[in-house]
Amino acid sequence: MKEVHIYTWTFCPFCIRAKRLLDKEAIPYKEIVIDGDQAALSALKTKTGSGSVPQIFVGEDFIGGCDELHALHRDKDAFNARFGR
Ligand SMILES: N[C@@H](CCC(=O)N[C@@H](CS)C(=O)NCC(=O)O)C(=O)O
Numbered sequence: 001m002k003e004v005h006i007y008t009w010t011f012c013p014f015c016i017r018a019k020r021l022l023d024k025e026a027i028p029y030k031e032i033v034i035d036g037d038q039a040a041l042s043a044l045k046t047k048t049g050s051g052s053v054p055q056i057f058v059g060e061d062f063i064g065g066c067d068e069l070h071a072l073h074r075d076k077d078a079f080n081a082r083f084g085r
Contacts, residue, residue, distance in 0.1 A: 007032045007044060007053055007056075009035050009053050010033055010035050014066035018069050018070075025083075034053065063082065
C-alpha cells in the first residue's frame with residue numbers, strides 16, 4: 001500500500017470525519033497538522049488547487065478532501081484500488 005498523507009487542522013470537523021473513515025477502513029496514514037501555517041496551506045493550494053483542509057494524498061496522488069474521500073468510499077472497489085489494496 002502506498003503511503004497516505006493527510007494535511008489537517010486540529011479542530012476541523014472535515015478533518016476529523018476524514019480521519020474517522022480512514023481509521024474505520026484500517027488505512028494507516030501520516031497526519032501533518034498545519035494549524036495556523038498559512039505558508040503550508042498556500043503551498044498546498046499551489047500544488048492541488050485546493051485551499052481547504054483536509055487534503056489527502058496516496059503517494060503523490062491527490063485524492064481530495066473529506067467529501068471526495070467519502071464519495072470514493074461509496075464505490076468499494078474504486079476505493080480499494082485507489083488505496084492500492
Ligand atoms: N469540501 C471540503 C470542505 C473542507 C473545509 O471547508 N474545511 C475547512 C476547515 S474545517 C477549511 O479548510 N476552511 C478554510 C477555507 O475553506 O478557506 C472537504 O470536504 O474537505
